[in-house]
Amino acid sequence: MVHSSQMRRVMYQLLALGVLVAGALLVAQVSPQVKTSDYKSIPEMKDILSDDQTTRLKATRKLAERVGVEESLEILEHSSLPHTGEGHLAVHQIGFYAYQTHGLDSILHCRDYFLFACYHGAIIEAATDQGFEAVAQMTDKCKQFSTRYFQCVHAAGHAILAIWGYQNLTDALKTCDDLYAKETQFPEAVSSCHNGAFMENLFGVHDWETGREAERTWLSEDPYFPCNGVDDKYQKGCWLNQAARIYQMNKGDISKTAELCQKVGDPQHTTWCMDNLARQIHPLTAGDITRSFSLCGLVGDAWREHCIVVNAGAYYSVGGREEAIAICRRVVPETKEKCYQTILGQILSDTVDPQEKGVLCQKLEYPYVNACMSQLYSTAQN
Template structure:
């Protein structure tokens, strides 16, 4: 799989796959839930019926609605399976703004709760849908890792090599599994980034290692910005159900939901200029200093917008900068122009990656409104060697395809782009995203035919498909 495909997948971690048949029903209340009146639904009820019941029940509570919604959805897993439970969550998201805001975290918690045994890991993982930024997938992987931790087992090469192997035939599922490994390792290592990255390095497969790095850096931001979205938080909500434990999930986007601090870490606002016992960090070295690898870890630093990307070894930096704008926006209150200026100060090879990250976050800041996204990206004009606004825009389109698991959404955005040169780049990136969604060249080629007249070749080139006639006729 090409590096560009990995970068596209990391933009949002929500690609295309069909939900599998859920596991069979079981009887009795879900563990950790107090007995009470039987719900007014059965496993055969429609997702709409169950979602209406959940809204009625959780409308009566006087505390946060999210724990109530999560408890009720967790109770459904044993009766209807994770696939059906996620269908109910998706239905709630469509009609309830509170649930919509927390949807990714809820999906993550449901994945954690759905994990049961190593023997059922692959089937449970495959039963998750790609909705809600693929949170279900990553939660299932975390559930597995947390179960190992409770047995005193630290995941090693054999675990990392074997767990994603059942999904290798699907580029999408294989990536989601490998990316989830990073989240799982953060749970096992108490959100200590250097130790978790070293855990990623134990994988024999290079793609698993690279994907794992992205999961680690996502989790590092999550556990600072939204601590209630960690696996620890889900465990409290679920009353000990399933594979509850310690960790959380990714930065959805700056003001919307990047995510935060875990017990044992230093404050996120610590001075990253001297992050570890006064030892200066040198990103130019291929190996972090021992104190950095195994000492206390400072997650983020409001006074250093490029931290921790500027203190990790060079081989980890691209994965770090792919998420870094979420951390910057968290501390500056969603200031896109200030974030663009910070990206402009990144090492030369990472500037583009940082602007692409900003585009992902702009998607959320603009509530996926295409005109607003273009307006926000325009605030990066003149930066990044004059390409900051373009790179931001490409981050937007990349994320739109991934969020909706729909190349058409990216193409609709490209139609709103006025510059002909930028429009060609826009369709090329749609093609790159298509390549992460579809393994078959024929399907990728068909998808690109929906581009505006003259721009299908750009899409095909991005998708790795030879244009008809072998020439680019843009």
Template structure:
């Protein structure tokens, strides 16, 4: 179950990154005389009221709506709490395309800013909602590691094992914590991916290690292609006391930020090149085999960006991956497509059909599974995946889609009764597939534990797709 959750979250994160890559055209209009009016709200004000205040001041901000919205949302945290700040973000994302495209990154920034201390990290983390592809969770964990790094504290097995332990009985939160760990470790190691992966290896739990790898590979892509969405980028945007410790890692504006600035060499590591457009399977082609599944699950993100959304070229890249890594790559492509197709079910299904025309029906099914898992992860609601599966054509593709939705459901719905109720929403002839994935039937795969520290194999690492904003073009 956790492996699927890992793929799905990576899918979600990839969606966020892909979304940041889509051109977003703000409404035309004159520059404002003043960015934000005086506050006329309280912590008890409804989120739409606060959202209206923020958007009124930010929609035509000279520095761009995104940075202005981020500063406005961060200003809410001390007075209204991170939960209300995220509620305002959710409201804005539902209304304004420019905010929707940046919402996962903005949620990361809110989580980083909400972090206060190691003593309160578990409480702050649990106070985040699962909306915007769980970006708030990831940001809190990034803030934690930034704090430890700024204090010069050693990050060892005790630290890694202890961070996510408070959430061990909640599979969804446990995964999100471990995934955020990968983001944070890349930042702490100054964007040197191999060092961050080795740090992930210190965790005792295999689930945490695999999820940490996924977060590290995603942060590697963000650092290379969207440095303004990294922790350092958020620190520069916010300029607040809670994130200043990230600013030391800020990158030069010329983009020369893919090496480790000498730290790697001093530690016995060579300089690190984050990505290589000339080799679409790099860095997956050079990292150790144990890291490759997490890497290939993310690799469609940079390839889709380099090729400006060339689906066939990206499918061929996945087809050239080692046989054991192709499922991860094609499910990651399904994740990416949900962003490129603006979460439109029909367009995403058609895109996966085109993948199948290039490669085959098996790869088409993997693409559909990745898309379904991503849609579930975006809202933390398995019913969104079931609605997607209903629109899929073909009995076998539907079976795999519903089984994947059921597997993901195991991390979100605690009771068998609740999972049974959601599976009942499937088409009658496919209810059994959903129930099998959800661990409700004795016929469910015997090697897939129904609960605990192991998630059903075959689920996706849930990164949001990686989008680009107007400033990325």
């Protein structure tokens, strides 16, 4: 089945706002400061905002060549370029240029903007130039921080399916296996790659407005497909995206999506599905944590607290550290342990300096502040 352009646009916007997924998400990186108004004076901007795709892509490439990878990413992030398929594909051009300029180190110059489009472009260019093995070499460069590495691998999953083509999902999944199944430092990497491939299958970003609709063999009216059509080892990556598909099919009905997730028949699959639904809810809150509580109330009493905790983690993942802590402060006493453990892990794996991590630890409630400081100290000694 092929989705309508309007529905795909809405769903892509939700996805881009959430920057969700894969179990571990990229946290904010230090970047050059660009004022929101600065983009208006950029000579390429008129063409970058053009309705013509070819004009848009050429202008984005020209910008990257003129000011470099990092600055061009900051300019576009602070511009009015939409965080939809059009923006994503434009930012691919920066990824292409990054690879041609920096080779396999290009991924270290990218940022998470526009749904990791720079990463996708760099990975696609590397795979085209040197084959899929270059993808593994490239993502290895992200291993300084676990959060960054998992999202680099997740981006690789997107790019791998885009290279294979949407009708070849199983080939893309097998390529993920070939590249990451033997990873020992981060054994969940292969699942993160699967996750990226399944997300790419759902949202079809890389055929966006190309003048054709790709053959979407791996989508159907069955709310549990393709999860019920792939091997067991791919179930996690699939179900961690499937609620987005069910939500899409039910026109944004949270309660109906929750009901279908809970009728899957396998407790673990239900948990993954409900986790993904919570991540669909996060961008709907639009920065208002009170909406996390009200919207999570629509998933049913049995899953409400789980949904709220996932929202806390999702807030932290996209830079909303204060909001994440505020959610944990507001949850019922029975949920505080789970909530604080979630964001404590994110604080420890954050890319910010240890001093800032300490400041964040101090904002937690007792006794979690002590646990956070103790683990932070222990990590610093290793």
